Amino acid sequence: MRDDSIELSLIGIGTGNPEHLTLQAVRALNEVDLILIPNKGSGKDDLAGLRQEICTQAITAPGPQIVEFDLPVRDPAIADYKARVDHWHDAIARVWIDTIRAHLPTKAARVGFLVWGDPSLYDSTMRIAERLKANHNITLKVIPGVTSIQALTAAHAIPVNEIGAPFTVTTGRQLRETGWPDSADTLVIMLDGECSFQAIDPTGVEIWWSAYAGMENQISRSGRLSAVSRDIIETRAHARAEHGWIMDIYLLRKTSA
Secondary structure (H helix, E strand, O other), X not given: OOOOOEEEEEEEOEOOOHHHOOHHHHHHHHHOOEEEEEEOOOXXXXXXXXXXXXXXXXXXXXXXXXXXEEOOOOOOOOOOHHHHHHHHHHHHHHHHHHHHHHHOOOOOEEEEEEEOEOXXXXXXXXXXXXXXXXOOOEEEEEEOOOOHHHHHHHHHOOOOOXXXXXXXXXXXXXXXXXXXXXXXXXEEEEOOOOOXXXXXXXXXXXXXXXXXXXXXXXXXXXXXXHHHHHHHHHHHHHHHHHHOOOXXXXXXXXXXX
């Protein structure tokens, strides 16, 4: 590595359970010089704490430096959603490079980021890293991780698709704004803070829902959407109030009935 080079390792860590780490991820955590952990602010301290616990269990002495940094917040004054996200990602990229150089100012840096789930699935870490390449000598390594989709289907012991049939992975925002897509009878819904299943006709639809999938405090509900939607909404609200944050995911499937 050149003296000014930075090797960024984006390490998929699964859904917060240290047992989700692959051997490749464990090796990567032990090979870097610096691990950066985002702190998302009051009420979400558990997320940084879980990453710290994963490092404690996976890294052998002496290990890399582990540094927490404050994650910038999205600017609510920017009305357009994509423009707001782009502005936010620019700010995160600046914090990354400033933090790296503050702790590794004069040497080639091998830096690790612990990415929830897998870096390729509804995660912007790779996009943020790409922003730095234009102005810095950066190479990128990606270590795959267990996804929340896998944790969800394992929690309910169900296959994600019907035999030979497609499924669609989308977001709560898309479900609310455009309805059920024509591409498949099975949907996996991610990034949904609004319980967007309320926006669709529940007739003939089953749901499999999990919060904190794969973790010790995992909560799961399933059944006909019309029968269990209220329970899911109330359970989700209670869990979020108790923990200060929530990550949940669900599968919707149209049935022949």
